[in-house]
Amino acid sequence: MAAVRTAAAAAPAAATRAATRRRRFDPGRALAYLLLTVGSVVMAFPFAWMLLSSFKPLREIFRFNFWPEVWTLANYQEVLLGTQFPRWFLNSLVVAGILTVSVLFFCSLVGYTLTRLRFPGRNFVFLLILSTLMIPTEMLVIPWYVMSTQFGWVNTYWGIAFPGLIPAFGVFLMRQFFATLPRDLFDAGRVDGVSEFGLFWRIGLPLVGPGLAALGIFNFVGNWNAFLWPLIVAKSPDMRTIPVGVAFFSGEAGTAWNLIMASSALAIIPVLVVFFVFQRQIIEGVVLTGVKG
């Protein structure tokens, strides 16, 4: 029977293959590939230029040659050993790490509560969280800073992290995911005597894995890149995050563009690696918040 099916399928398959082969010469599609390739080169060029410059010795950096004549790791050596870059890396890791745990837990907890539990004031809570989206960060940083000086949060990890503990967009993302789960599932759990927290933790959470992955990675990258608030609250050099550290280091490096390019590369390459590994989840996060959220 399998043989019959294969034989029957073979003829149309061959026809389609011939059709695709013919379609390959479609000039419109060829033009699309050409334009996309040219665009990709433009998009990727700054990264390539940064990377190549970061391997050049200083005397070569002021001559215009694309490919380094002498490859050197001295720039990286100087940035990694002569500055507090490793410390900034650690700071960024700690802050983004704390926030990822907090964001995953609280955004899903709120998303779950707003969709799966019935209680008076549900819409009010939703509108309240929604309304905070209208407030620009610029409007918050001054009171945050005043607060941080009062409570001694300046130059602490908590001080850098606290504004990002529960982002509203994450609440909406998780709300979308929990809304798709069937209600019977939770009713069944309730009948079986699962606690309310258990319903969220053991039944709900495992089913929204893709949402958690998208939110976690997208949010991690966002916090890793954050600039305005860390610039304000991380006053001492050893508490800077990577973007702030790179900004000040580069400002002090003057015309040592080889070092500036090496430090930029050290700030940019790790995120690019994370992005290419978790590309699907990150893009999914954008699409979900954008198109459905």
Add this chain to the structure above:
Amino acid sequence: MTSPTTRPRRRLRLSTREALWAYAFLLVPLAFFLLLRLWPALQSFRLSFFTWHVDPDQRVFVGLRFYRQMAAEIAAGGDLYKALRNMLQYFVIVVPGQMAIGLFVAVLLNSVRRFKAVFRAIYFAPYVTPAAAVAWVWGWMYSVNFGVFNNVLFAWSEFVTRLGLPFLAVDPQPFLTSPQQALPAVAAVVIWQQLGFQVVIFLAGLQGVPREVHEAAEIDGANAWQRFWYVTFPLLNPVIVFSLVISTIATLQLFDQVVNINFTDQGGPLGSTLTIALYMYQQAFQRFQIGYAAAVTVLLFFIIMVVTVLQLRLTQRRVEL
């Protein structure tokens, strides 16, 4: 089995229990949104009516003084005026620029089958990188004497001169050192960095357009352009509105790129790249004019609110037409 008389009471107890759990779950998040989002926003309003002092009891109510100061600064063509003027210029360049290019790239991506994911990743990559570091790379490329752009222009001019076509030669450009060119140069960086976001959003929107609609239009004799303009474009409207609102809000709040692309003269030359966010930062954290800076953020809040509401109104009217 439970007796009929106890059943309503039990149901009530269950729903109360559910509500209590809900409030328990929301305790920390609600405290967060109230104390670290809404309260600070109201605090900014409050601070804008008081002179600044560390001790709250020593802050003096000055009414609209800082708002009058802003009006005077705008009238005198000072930095606030420049920041507002630049805001409009950034908006006019960045938002239509990245939306048009983003839509174009998304349409191209939607028309190819192979390497779609690879192309999408390349276009999206700048969006995930730290704007602060990226701005330094662009600053180096814009460098007048040693930058890529001027070296390419120089090589090009030499090439066409050797060909005997010297009229095609282009002089080296000042880019970031010129008050006329600095803003478009920064705007180009912003477009480059945010383009991928638009591409991903538009691509998702395009993939949501049903194939049958296109085929129907094709049978009715619509050419590719007509199919795009009369079928795809109207169906994309919600995505376009979203993209417009998001990119506008991001553009009105520009900060990272502007600070880092000209670190020694932030917002310069001559305030030609200054933004509201940077102006607020300078006033609050470099000159410690907290009350005045708070007033500036209130202005920014209202600008963003009015622009967003206007955009939603106008675009929704277009849907009805």
